[in-house]
Amino acid sequence: xxxxxxxxxxxxxxxxxxxxxxxxxxxxxxxxxxxxxxxxxxxxxxxxxxxxxxxxxxxxxxxxxxxxxxxxxxxxxxxxxxxxxxxxxxxxxxxxxxxxxxxxxxxxxxxxxxxxxxxxxxxxxxxxxxxxxxxxxxxxxxxxxxxxxxxxxxxxxxxxxxxxxxxxxxxxxxxxxxxxxxxxxxxxxxxxxxxxxxxxxxxxxxxxxxxxxxxxxxxxxxxxxxxxxxxxxxxxxxxxxxxxxxxxxxxxxxxxxxxxxxxxxxxxxxxxxxxxxxxxxxxxxxxxxxxxxxxxxxxxxxxxxxxxxxxxxxxxxxxxxxxxxxxxxxxxxxxxxxxxxxxxxxxxxxxxxxxxxxxxxxxxxxxxxxxxxxxxxxxxxxxxxxxxxxxxxxxxxxxxxxxxxxxxxxxxxxxxxxxxxxxxxxxxxxxxxxxxxxxxxxxxxxxxxxxxxxxxxxxxxxxxxxxxxxxxxxxxxxxxxxxxxxxxxxxxxxxxxxxxxxxxxxxxxxxxxxxxxxxxxxxxxxxxxxxxxxxxxxxx
Ligand SMILES: Cc1cc2nc3c(=O)[nH]c(=O)nc-3n(C[C@H](O)[C@H](O)[C@H](O)COP(=O)(O)OP(=O)(O)OC[C@H]3O[C@@H](n4cnc5c(N)ncnc54)[C@H](O)[C@@H]3O)c2cc1C
Ligand SMILES: *[C@@H]1O[C@H](CO)[C@@H](O)[C@H](O)[C@H]1NC(C)=O
Numbered sequence: 248x249x250x251x252x253x254x255x256x257x258x259x260x261x262x263x264x265x266x267x268x269x270x271x272x273x274x275x276x277x278x279x280x281x282x283x284x285x286x287x288x289x290x291x292x293x294x295x296x297x298x299x300x301x302x303x304x305x306x307x308x309x310x311x312x313x314x315x316x317x318x319x320x321x322x323x324x325x326x327x328x329x330x331x332x333x334x335x336x337x338x339x340x341x342x343x344x345x346x347x348x349x350x351x352x353x354x355x356x357x358x359x360x361x362x363x364x365x366x367x368x369x370x371x372x373x374x375x376x377x378x379x380x381x382x383x384x385x386x387x388x389x390x391x392x393x394x395x396x397x398x399x400x401x402x403x404x405x406x407x408x409x410x411x412x413x414x415x416x417x418x419x420x421x422x423x424x425x426x427x428x429x430x431x432x433x434x435x436x437x438x439x440x441x442x443x444x445x446x447x448x449x450x451x452x453x454x455x456x457x458x459x460x461x462x463x464x465x466x467x468x469x470x471x472x473x474x475x476x477x478x479x480x481x482x483x484x485x486x487x488x489x490x491x492x493x494x495x496x497x498x499x500x501x502x503x504x505x506x507x508x509x510x511x512x513x514x515x516x517x518x519x520x521x522x523x524x525x526x527x528x529x530x531x532x533x534x535x536x537x538x539x540x541x542x543x544x545x546x547x548x549x550x551x552x553x554x555x556x557x558x559x560x561x562x563x564x565x566x567x568x569x570x571x572x573x574x575x576x577x578x579x580x581x582x583x584x585x586x587x588x589x590x591x592x593x594x595x596x597x598x599x600x601x602x603x604x605x606x607x608x609x610x611x612x613x614x615x616x617x618x619x620x621x622x623x624x625x626x627x628x629x630x631x632x633x634x635x636x637x638x639x640x641x642x643x644x645x646x647x648x649x650x651x652x653x654x655x656x657x658x659x660x661x662x663x664x665x666x667x668x669x670x671x672x673x674x675x676x677x678x679x680x681x682x683x684x685x686x687x688x689x690x691x692x693x694x695x696x697x698x699x700x701x702x703x704x705x706x707x708x709x710x711x712x713x714x715x716x717x718x719x720x721x722x723x724x725x726x727x728x729x730x731x732x733x734x735x736x737x738x739x740x741x742x743x744x745x746x747x748x749x750x751x752x753x754x755x756x757x758x759x760x761x762x763x764x765x766x767x768x769x770x771x772x773x774x775x776x777x778x779x780x781x782x783x784x785x786x787x
Contacts, residue, residue: 312501313338314780315487317473317538320348321448321766322749323506324455325773326780327465328420330504333781336464338499340489342472346456348508349532349750350769353448354577355430356440357770358763359413360406364439368427375434376406380764383432384757393548393723395731395739396754404726405755405764405771412770413439422447422454430762431578431601438763448766476503476541476745482732484545484744502744502780505730506773509718509750510537511555514571515619518715521552527621530715531561534571539751542722545742548733550753551720556760559605560587560627561714562649569618573714574649576627577640578602584633584691586669587711588626592661594669597686603759606713622712626662629707630670630695641707650709655695656702666706670697719760721753728752728776746780748772 314330316323319341327337341348359365360376380402381388388398416422423441430438440447459465468491475488477498486500510517512532517539519526539549560581561573581587581598587605589595589612596608609623616622634641634652644650655663672683673690674697695701723731728748729741749769756764 311336312486312784313499314504314777314784315340315499315501316504316506316777317341317487318348318506318508318749318751319343319346319456319467319469320350320506320508320749321353321451321455321769322350322508322751322773322776323348323504324350324452324459325770326504326506326746326748326777327459328455329774329777330781331459331462331464333778334785335502335781337459337466338501339459339465339467340471340473340487340499341467341469343533344470346467346469347449347452349512350766351448351452352446352531352575353451353766354446354575355762356426356428356438356447357413357416357424357451357766358433358437358761359409359424359439359767360437361410362413362427362437362439364413364417364425364427365435365437367425368436370427370435370437373435373437376409376437377402379432379434380406380756380761383759383761385759387551387554387719387757392550392754393731393733393739394737395548395725395741396550396723397726398754398757400726401755404775405768408771409437409767412767412774415774416451416454416770420451420454420458422451432759432761433763451766473507473538473541476505476545478545481743482545484742502783503746504728504773504776504780505538505542505722505745505747505751506749506769506776507538507541507751508532509721510539511715511718512572513537514715517552518555518718521720522555525555525557525715527616527619528557528715529561529571529573529620529622529712531558531573531575532715539722542730542747542751545730545745546732547742548723548731548739549720550723551757552718552753554719554756554758555715556717556719557602557606557610557713558716559602559609559713560625560711562644562647563622563624563710563712564647564649565710566648568710569620571620573712574644574647575714575716576644576649576709576711580627580629580633580637580640582691583629583636584693585627585629585637586665588628588662588665590624592626592659592665594665594685597683599687599689609713625711627709627711628662628666630666630693631704631706632692632694634705634707636692637707644709645707650707652705652707654702655704655706658706658708666695666701667697669693670695670701717760717765718750719753719756719758721751722747723754724748724752724772726775727779728772729779744783746776748776 424439429436560576
């Protein structure tokens with residue numbers, strides 16, 4: 248009892264001394280005391296002082312404004328990391344109940360050119376990343392863009408800093424990125440992931456979170472939705488307004504890094520505004536309204552908003568066919584030997600064509616509307632050879648109920664006919680007796696024979712539909728990750744106090760993003776945004 252009471256006294260005394268000192272610090276060292284007091288929350292001041300009420304450095308950081316990071320995907324986490332390193336405190340807010348955003352779902356990996364992991368796999372030189380990116384960006388790369396958006400400089404940064412981004416994650420954050428794969432559109436293998444079971448997005452996000460949470464200057468609040476960007480009389484951003492669940496509106500003052508992700512999951516909102524032809528389509532992104540409007544309300548400029556990436560195959564879950572959110576059916580399933588069949592059971596495309604060609608072929612067919620979701624009814628079928636090679640993927644999809652194992656004899660007669668026809672083609676292809684009229688030349692690990700011999704064999708089948716996957720466009724920003732505002736006469740000017748990174752930004756990918764380049768943009772530009780924002784609050 249006595250111990251308790253004396254401890255209570257000590258705490259009260261610490262609080263009082265700490266609080267008075269903090270107020271004094273604010274009065275003497277901060278000319279903008281009035282706004283500081285209005286916007287800073289008293290509990291925040293306490294939170295800071297609690298760490299070490301008597302340390303003078305603690306005091307200094309207690310009176311300094313934080314870097315406020317909106318969004319806990321890879322862009323936000325990267326920004327937080329660098330801001331902490333530069334000596335700022337970081338308040339991260341995310342409206343989702345859990346951190347990680349869409350970043351946590353990334354399954355292929357992160358690009359890096361010239362890395363030691365490439366060297367270890369015999370790729371001694373990689374100087375084609377910039378050219379690959381520009382080629383993929385297409386006509387957008389040379390198209391007029393808002394003044395201040397220097398596409399060339401942005402892509403130079405993205406590709407030029409890719410090796411150091413991979414090294415940073417591997418060496419400082421301790422993420423395994425030792426496996427390098429070659430994705431479509433890349434001249435050499437340069438997409439890095441780990442050798443373990445954890446997919447790269449989850450591995451990177453969890454390792455970074457662990458590092459950040461160990462730092463007392465970092466705090467993360469989930470279920471905290473930012474609904475306003477606060478500005479001063481000079482139009483500079485001063486902080487954010489947010490609310491926690493049903494809670495009261497709160498205000499927080501500081502330098503703002505906006506890392507709120509893309510709008511692929513906003514099927515009935517921003518997506519239908521910029522791409523009415525895609526309205527109501529399902530997505531591999533969480534179904535959620537976009538936050539771009541907060542930037543638009545400040546007069547921010549946007550670029551390439553109608554450049555949207557479609558992935559041809561997202562799984563339709565038989566338990567919830569109308570869900571707007573679909574699980575991605577990895578490209579590898581087709582690569583290893585899978586075929587696609589129309590709703591009438593026929594093959595209709597070379598399954599190994601690029602994403603856009605396969606998607607276009609599917610979307611030219613009749614769609615169906617399930618609930619408020621517009622989708623297509625395509626069967627993805629893998630023979631036993633392909634099922635086996637893709638076992639690690641397939642096991643998960645079967646467990647999720649997205650893929651079923653079925654004997655050939657239990658399939659519809661139309662599908663059995665198509666399977667026989669394709670199996671005969673594959674069997675004769677080695678003797679080069681026939682060619683696929685649809686142009687497929689590689690058959691992966693398909694080994695199923697045609698005819699009666701295959702009826703008791705087990706194939707893997709699932710229903711797939713094209714899905715909205717990624718939004719290339721976004722807010723205009725510069726090489727210092729500053730958000731640009733349109734001025735009269737087509738000019739732009741950076742908005743003071745506001746930085747952005749990740750899928751929310753535009754101008755890097757042009758018409759088409761290369762696989763592995765979005766995690767990369769999050770790391771490269773997130774780090775820049777965090778460091779720049781920290782400079783503004785820490786001073787020099
Ligand atoms: C299935 C899938 C697989 C992918 N695979 C790869 C891959 O292998 N390689 C690759 O490079 N890319 C891949 N991508 C793309 C990549 O994952 C994303 O583009 C990228 O991670 C986006 O990161 P971000 O930090 O910008 O946004 P996100 O990770 O989406 O995070 C944004 C966060 O902001 C929060 N937020 C939004 N608005 C507010 C608000 N108003 N207030 C508070 N919080 C808010 C959201 O809740 C969210 O948590 C994949 C995407 C998907 C969906
Ligand atoms: C927290 O911030 C203070 C003040 O900037 C700094 O002295 C301290 O080293 C920081 N702590 C960590 C773990 O970064």
